[in-house]
Amino acid sequence: MYSTTKYLLLILTILLVVSCIGQNKPQVHNSTTVQQKPETDTLKIPLPENGFYCGYSDKLGNLWFGTNGSGIFQFDGKSFTQFTQKDGLIGNQVYAITADHNNSIWIGTNKGLVKYEDHTFSHIPIPQQDTSSQWLDQVYPIINPNAVHAIIQDQKGDFWIGTGGGGAYHYDQEQFTSILAEQGAKYEDSLYHNWIPDIAEDLNGNIWFASMSYGGLNQFDGKSFKKYLRKDGLSDDMIRDIYVGSDGKIWLGFNGNRKSALTVYNNGSFYTYSLDENACHKNIRSILEDKDKKLWLGGAAGICNLHQDHFTEFLNTDGSPFSGITFIVEDLNHHIWFGGRKGLWKYDGAKITQLTK
Numbered sequence: 001m002y003s004t005t006k007y008l009l010l011i012l013t014i015l016l017v018v019s020c021i022g023q024n025k026p027q028v029h030n031s032t033t034v035q036q037k038p039e040t041d042t043l044k045i046p047l048p049e050n051g052f053y054c055g056y057s058d059k060l061g062n063l064w065f066g067t068n069g070s071g072i073f074q075f076d077g078k079s080f081t082q083f084t085q086k087d088g089l090i091g092n093q094v095y096a097i098t099a100d101h102n103n104s105i106w107i108g109t110n111k112g113l114v115k116y117e118d119h120t121f122s123h124i125p126i127p128q129q130d131t132s133s134q135w136l137d138q139v140y141p142i143i144n145p146n147a148v149h150a151i152i153q154d155q156k157g158d159f160w161i162g163t164g165g166g167g168a169y170h171y172d173q174e175q176f177t178s179i180l181a182e183q184g185a186k187y188e189d190s191l192y193h194n195w196i197p198d199i200a201e202d203l204n205g206n207i208w209f210a211s212m213s214y215g216g217l218n219q220f221d222g223k224s225f226k227k228y229l230r231k232d233g234l235s236d237d238m239i240r241d242i243y244v245g246s247d248g249k250i251w252l253g254f255n256g257n258r259k260s261a262l263t264v265y266n267n268g269s270f271y272t273y274s275l276d277e278n279a280c281h282k283n284i285r286s287i288l289e290d291k292d293k294k295l296w297l298g299g300a301a302g303i304c305n306l307h308q309d310h311f312t313e314f315l316n317t318d319g320s321p322f323s324g325i326t327f328i329v330e331d332l333n334h335h336i337w338f339g340g341r342k343g344l345w346k347y348d349g350a351k352i353t354q355l356t357k
Contacts, residue, residue, distance in 0.1 A: 045073065045080050047356040051341030055327040056097035056105075063331060064105065065344060066094025072107060088121030090114050095149045095164075101157060108148030113161065127176050129166050135189040143193045150199045152207075160207055162196030168209055183227075184215030184237070200242040202250060210239035210252070217242075217252065217265075233270030236260030243287035251295070256282030262297065262306075273311075280304040280311060288328040290336065298325030298338055317352050 050068035057063050063075040071084035071092045083089050091109030098106050104117040106124075113124040129145040136143060145166025153159050159171040167181030182192045198210040209218040214237045216229040229237050234252075238260070241253030254260035261282045263272045275282065281301030288296040295306040296314070302321035303314040315321055324340040331337060336347040343356040 043080075043355060044357040045082075045344075045355060047343055051324070051326075052339040052344055053094060053326055054097055055329040055337060055339065056099070057329045057331050057337070058099045058103060058105065060103055061332050063329070063337060064097045065327075065339065066097055066107070067092070068341070069093050072097070083116075083121075090121070090123050091147075093147075095147065096151045096162075098151045098153065100153045100159075106151050106153075106159070108151050108161070110144060110147045110164075112146060113148045113151070126161060126163070126169060126171075127178065133189060135187070143187070143195070145193065149195070149197050150210075152199050152201060154201050154207060155205055160199045160201075160209075162199050162209065165193035165195050165213075167192075167194045168196045168199065179220075180209060180211070180215065180218060180225075183218070184211050184213035197240055198242045200244050200250070202244045203248045208242050208244075208250060210242050212238050212240060212255075214238060228265075228270075235263050235270075235272040240285060241287055243289070245289050245295075246293065251287050253284030253287055253297070253299070254282065256284075256300075280306075280313075285326045285340075286328045286338075288330060288336070290330055291334045296328045296336065296338075298322075298328045298340075300324060303328070303338065 048067040048070035052065050053068050054066040055064065061077055065073040067073070069092050071082055071089050072094050074081045074083070084092050089107070089109065091111030093110035094107060095110070096108035100106060104115055107114040107116060113126055115122045115124055126146065126148065131144065131146065143165035145163050147164035148161055149164050150162030151159065159173070161169045161171055167183065168179050170177040170179060180194055180196065183194045184192060187193050193213060194215050195212040196209055197212050200208045202208060205222065207220040211218070216227055216234060216237045217239055219226045219228070228234055236254050236257055238255060238257060239252050240255055243251045245251060250265040252263040252265070261272055261275065262280065262284055263270055280297050281299055283300040284297050285300070286298040290296060297304050297306060300323065302323055303325055305312050305314055313321065324342050325338055326340040328336060328338040335349070338345055343354055346353045346355060
């Protein structure tokens with residue numbers, strides 16, 4: 001196994017590339033709004049200083065984009081509105097966004113969990129862990145167990161929350177239960193700091209957890225956990241992204257360390273696409289299946305598509321590749337939105353439009 005020091009340096013490099021239910025704080029009226037002009041192609045918003053980190057398309061037609069330090073942007077189809085800490089957001093680094101069954105928005109930040117409902121932000125405090133040790137101070141913000149990196153609500157209504165070093169939590173909207181905290185490798189302080197960057201629910205209601213701390217892939221069937229590691233067929237024990245396809249296949253994205261590459265779990269076994277058959281870079285930060293059952297794969301080296309076992313690179317209008325892609329989402333009109341450190345783009349099936357300046 002690679003040394004702890006080496007994988008800490010690796011995580012730092014990747015982050016640089018990308019890239020108490022509290023008292024409700026009303027949304028103030030000084031949030032930044034960019035009105036859309038009649039021709040949508042002319043709409044441009046300033047590129048956040050450190051770019052974008054994540055994106056989400058809700059059932060009401062709104063698009064949400066989390067940034068690397070500039071809060072969150074909402075696009076309602078007509079204009080962009082930016083929300084930051086001055087508007088009630090608890091932290092300006094946004095790692096994850098989802099909507100619950102009531103269409104309220106849940107936001108994972110570097111300072112915890114936030115709910116946005118009726119134009120109001122509420123802090124949903126997860127159990128706090130001590131980060132005052134000298135070792136954690138030295139590596140912060142690589143390891144931050146109080147940061148929320150992943151959020152989903154399952155079919156039953158419960159929430160599953162992944163942290164940046166404290167494992168995960170099950171939240172039944174009354175109490176938090178810690179899970180997977182002591183999984184993966186131990187760090188230089190002889191403690192576990194399991195980073196859970198993504199969580200997904202499959203078609204059968206199983207919950208799947210990715211680990212970036214050599215914890216592999218964990219499956220929860222409602223009663224017990226089952227762990228999958230390299231010895232079980234994974235191409236690496238450090239997983240960045242999980243996506244469940246419409247056919248039930250589970251797709252896994254990796255940072256590209258060692259021999260890791262796009263991997264699919266189907267009918268009880270794993271299959272990894274080698275670089276000989278895979279036109280994509282090994283680093284995969286985002287996976288999306290569109291309405292045509294085509295997979296979109298985004299990462300450090302750009303975007304490619306996988307359709308009927310054939311890979312093709314998705315290029316910009318001038319024929320150049322994209323880079324530093326951290327999210328890909330599809331809106332209700334089946335337009336593809338993607339972005340990362342260098343900008344935000346929309347693809348309507350025929351034309352690519354850059355939305356940042």
